[in-house]
Amino acid sequence: MFLDAVLHRNPELVAFAAELHDSGAIPPDTYVMDLDAIESNAALLAREADRLGLSLWFVVKQLGRNPELIEAIARHIPRFAAIDGPEARVLHAAGAQAGNLGHLVQIPARALPEMLAWRPETVTVYDLANARAVSDAATRLGYVQDVLIRLAGAPGAVYPGQEGGVRLDSRDGAPARPGSPGGLGGPEGSGGLDEFLDEAERLPGIRVAGVTAFPCVLCDPETGEPRPTPNFALARRAVGRLAARGHTDLKLSAPSATSMATLPLLARLDATHGEPGHALTGTTPLHAVDHEQPERPAYVYVSEVAHTLADGRPALYGGGFYPRGRAKEALIPRTGARLRVEDAPAANIDYYRLLAPGDARAGDTAVLAFRTQIFVTRSTVAVVSGLSSGTPKLSGLYDPLGRPY
Secondary structure: OOHHHHHHHHHHHHHHHHHHHOOOOOOEEEEEEEHHHHEEEEHHHHHHHHHHOEEEEOOOOHHHOOOHHHHHHHHOEEEEEOHHHHHHHHHHHHOEEEEEEOOOOOOHHHHHHHHHHOOOEEEOOOOOOHHHHHHHHHHHHHOOOOEEEEEEEOOOOOOOOOOOEEEEOHHOOOOOOOOOHHHHOOOOOOOOOHHHHHHOOOOOEEEEEEEOOOOEEEEOOOOOOOEEEEHHHHHHHHHHHHHHHHOOEEEEEEEOOOOOOHHHHHHHHHOOOOOOOHHOOOOHHHHHOOOOOOOOEOOOOOEEEEEOOOOOEEEOOOOOOOOOOOOOOEOOOOEEEEEEEEOOOOOOOOOEEEEEEOOOOOEEEEEEEOOOOHOOOOOOOEEOHHHOOOOOOOEEEEEEOEEEO
């Protein structure tokens, strides 16, 4: 998906990654991350957001929760949005400031005392049960915590496994009934924003500070053009509802596909916060089709030909082939061949990944570039620095959760 882009914009990374594998410094199934490019991308995003009056919370699940990379990004974007509790702890330990907790995965109630002690800027809550838990924990700590209300997404605009949130309106207009799951009345989730606020506004340990939804922006898979989703419109309407009830200084965080190309869109549609993730590595879908985007591609995936099938197809060592990554080609540096990556069922474990027949043999290095989420792989993460100055070095090897080897 990104091989052309990285060869065009960051060929030094491709060459050094191949050299590291050829020398045995890194194993197959390794993501090689360009620290200089990632920090440069973070600086670009921070400057543009500041120009537009936006705030940013950075996201690192796709980077492998890596402490070196977190420190580099935080020099320019100090606050993070943590996907879940374990990620929040890694980010906090690396010195970044908590911007938004509970962003995609709610913080378990038992972990709230620990994490609220960091005084996060906001905590996202999906329902009244979580709002009560945050209020209780903050009250015990002696302060009032700002919360963002996660909105239930528009039909067809929510990823499986990310369901939940407060509906803008009651389901089918049904009146709320007390004592039902979540306290919203009727079947679970049938209450709306106003019913939620009727109780949330009375909780002593929280202040309703705004809303968020996911995804609010997506890139067209063919053209890469970023477009707002129906969730963005829901979020804007919700902010209006909150303002009408007297809430002030409201935030609207509009995550997904936050990049140099989409920051003006966020500003135009009244968002206050973006959450850059793949823009930090120049790997949004837009970067795959437009190689002149300001952010530079900042990682490659390195594997090795393990064996060749009887029909001539080389098999690469797997472990890092994210099912939604859309890997297309593998470069074999020894021969210069670019071999097509064959499709593989998402339900299968990627012990190996097959290539189309071509000029490759067992032991050959293979370099690929595709969209990933390193925290769900079993890959090694290699951080390299000095590429921008012509003095490249391997600065560290980590597991996919950011722990050094």
